[in-house]
Amino acid sequence: MPKIMPTFDSMMNPLLRAIRELGGSGTIAEINSRTIEILELPDELIEVIHDPQRSSGTEVEYRLAWTRTYLKKYGLLDNSSRGVWALTSEGQKVKSVDPTAVVRRVRENDKKVQQPSAPEEEDLTWRDELLDTLLKMHPAAFERLVQRLLRESGFKQVEVTGRSGDGGIDGQGIMRLGGLLSFHVIFQCKRYKGTVNVSQVRDFRGAMVGRADKGLLITTGNFTKDAAAEATRDGAFAIDLIDGDLLMDKLQELSLGVKSEQVIVEHVTLDHDWFANI
Secondary structure: OOOOOOOHHHHHHHHHHHHHHOOOOEEEHOHHHOOOHHHHOHHHHOOOOOOOOOOOOOHHHHHHHHHHHHHHHOOOOOOOOOEEEEHHHHHHHHHOOOOOHHHHHHHHHHHHHOOOOOOOHHHHHHHHHHHHHHHOOHHHHHHHHHHHHHOOOOOEEEEOOOOOOOOOOOEEEEEEEOOOEEEEEEEEEEOOOOEEHHHHHHHHHHHOOOOOOOEEEOOOOOHHHHHHHHHHHOOOOOOEEHHHHHHHHHHHHHOOOOOOOOOOOOOOOOOOHHHOOO
């Protein structure tokens, strides 16, 4: 287990492995989480903030942004406007890379085109701004936001009940399906950066047993693989998980503090063969 912060180039092969294990593509949160698991980074490294004065982003995430950027410039990764990263056709063929060779090639190419060095602009999107906003909210305000989110999603009688000695339960509500079936749901909010582990899922289940039909665990971070498996373990009360990416998607979908505007761009190309054949 590493005891020092890994450099961005030393994480190239673990990151490539993470994307392959995710099926060839993944969101930034998914890729970061899986890479951290592969590296077996301890909590004391995962929780280090890159620049406490400017953002709440961690040092590991900052370095992984550079890792993705170099692998993209090397031709092994590509990313969509929605923040999904995927292996290119060339990346699918490569099992591992020589990090030194990747860094040398990318920096030589940057010098040729006089391109300034910076992580992908994609990493500085509205999602990062929104996540930073959520992390800076007062805990009570974040609970009220979740309450509003659930109400807008169809929940009834949503109450914030968080108090000390309540097993970490922050609220409850009733989800009614088709006007016929209803489920009593207890929810917990975890407003922090990082991963929710399996023991936290178990603790939440223990607090909800006998008090609700379903559990809803909401975090601005993400869940470990074991935590996700525990949430749907056979024979146990089911717990639905909402990670940071899904939370931000729902806020955008419901226009809760996030306004989306469609911009139509006209792209014109010339058919030179058409002109040549007149």
